[in-house]
Amino acid sequence: MNLKNLRSQIVWLPSVLIVLPIVLPAQNRKTVSTARELQAIFARPVDSVEVTLAPGEYHLTPSNIIDPTCGNCQDVNTPVHATVGLHIRGNYVKLVGPEDKSAIIHTHAGYGLYFDGCKSALVDNLSITGGVRDTAGAATDAAIVVKNSLAIIQNNRIFDNIGDSATVANVIVGIMGICGRENSQIYILKNEIIRNSWDGIAVYRAAEASIHGNIVDGVDKATGQRIGGGRGVGIGVTWNGKAMVARNLVKRYWKGIGLFVDAYGVVVMNLVEDIVTWGIQLWDADKGKPVGRIERNVIYDTGACGAAITRASEDGEPGYFKGNIITKTAQNPRYDSPDYYCYQCALALHAVPKKFVIDANLFYHNRRATPDLPDHDVPREEFLKAIQPALQWISTTTIFQQSDFLKEFGNAR
Numbered sequence: 210m211n212l213k214n215l216r217s218q219i220v221w222l223p224s225v226l227i228v229l230p231i232v233l234p235a236q237n238r239k240t241v242s243t244a245r246e247l248q249a250i251f252a253r254p255v256d257s258v259e260v261t262l263a264p265g266e267y268h269l270t271p272s273n274i275i276d277p278t279c280g281n282c283q284d285v286n287t288p289v290h291a292t293v294g295l296h297i298r299g300n301y302v303k304l305v306g307p308e309d310k311s312a313i314i315h316t317h318a319g320y321g322l323y324f325d326g327c328k329s330a331l332v333d334n335l336s337i338t339g340g341v342r343d344t345a346g347a348a349t350d351a352a353i354v355v356k357n358s359l360a361i362i363q364n365n366r367i368f369d370n371i372g373d374s375a376t377v378a379n380v381i382v383g384i385m386g387i388c389g390r391e392n393s394q395i396y397i398l399k400n401e402i403i404r405n406s407w408d409g410i411a412v413y414r415a416a417e418a419s420i421h422g423n424i425v426d427g428v429d430k431a432t433g434q435r436i437g438g439g440r441g442v443g444i445g446v447t448w449n450g451k452a453m454v455a456r457n458l459v460k461r462y463w464k465g466i467g468l469f470v471d472a473y474g475v476v477v478m479n480l481v482e483d484i485v486t487w488g489i490q491l492w493d494a495d496k497g498k499p500v501g502r503i504e505r506n507v508i509y510d511t512g513a514c515g516a517a518i519t520r521a522s523e524d525g526e527p528g529y530f531k532g533n534i535i536t537k538t539a540q541n542p543r544y545d546s547p548d549y550y551c552y553q554c555a556l557a558l559h560a561v562p563k564k565f566v567i568d569a570n571l572f573y574h575n576r577r578a579t580p581d582l583p584d585h586d587v588p589r590e591e592f593l594k595a596i597q598p599a600l601q602w603i604s605t606t607t608i609f610q611q612s613d614f615l616k617e618f619g620n621a622r
Contacts (some may be wrong), residue, residue: 262312271318294318315339319350342372356390383407404438412450470497512541545578553578
């Protein structure tokens with residue numbers, strides 16, 4: 210069994226993703242302790258290389274590239290100028306740090322670790338920080354960029370990739386945690402993605418991702434041109450990207466979890482909280498046919514609507530919104546106008562296909578801008594009784610111990 214057959218080793222269940230053991234092929238094993246050694250290994254395409262990073266600080270020297278395609282442009286064939294910290298090409302690449310993540314890579318680049326046409330790759334137990342925002346607004350800057358590759362990204366700490374304040378203010382976009390690009394298969398498992406200045410995780414054109422068990426925390430809740438962490442979307446899937454998003458904690462972000470344009474997403478058992486605007490959104494951008502299977506999530510404490518559905522097309526199977534818990538949403542009167550983001554209420558239904566099922570959702574203590582907007586809230590006693598099954602899986606999931614929702618309701622009966 211090896212990474213070539215990884216896709217066949219994923220078992221999908223309605224609420225759980227199980228990843229079976231993976232064994233890499235025989236490899237050339239190298240241990241490095243300096244950035245120079247690390248960059249020398251990947252100065253050219255490699256084959257069957259396992260690199261172990263010793264504890265320490267690795268300050269990369271960035272290089273300039275022209276990316277021949279654009280991950281998030283209207284025309285994908287738009288060349289983009291960017292900088293790269295570590296340009297990784299080849300087959301069967303493994304990058305591993307100590308279990309305490311004490312190997313800290315300072316990328317000093319827009320594309321931090323850039324997997325470009327890798328047949329298979331693994332990134333495990335690394336800390337990645339210090340990204341520098343590129344001056345080209347179309348550059349999909351991220352601590353880890355994966356394009357035309359198969360990659361497992363697990364147990365890493367991706368933090369404080371902010372960028373120069375003047376550059377970020379000029380180009381608007383910042384630096385993402387992880388960016389999945391064209392034709393990639395990515396498994397993003399059990400990472401801490403903390404205080405980065407754009408999307409925590411973004412899945413773009415023809416990329417497929419399993420996003421499971423991650424903490425995506427913007428910390429600063431920065432918005433617009435304000436510099437800091439939490440700008441953008443915690444987890445976003447757009448164009449024709451596909452993703453399974455399960456059991457993640459998304460908090461202190463501008464926006465929560467989004468499925469945009471022609472995205473396909475299974476969004477199950479996530480906890481989305483302390484969000485500046487909306488919690489979960491399905492949005493067609495006036496041109497697409499997104500599919501969202503959105504089930505058993507918790508949306509808690511948002512400034513704008515809790516969730517929003519906008520899909521004008523009746524074609525195909527649009528998905529559903531079932532069994533979700535929505536509480537303390539639409540709290541900021543600043544967003545009462547629907548011209549900002551959505552109808553200011555718990556569940557904003559802008560355009561809903563006839564086949565899109567909305568069922569068995571639970572609402573409590575939500576605000577609405579005007580009396581004509583829907584109000585599905587139940588009394589507190591009924592709410593506390595109904596959330597007990599959800600509290601079982603929340604309280605037994607390690608990353609949710611950091612949840613404000615659990616702190617407020619975990620001991621309530």
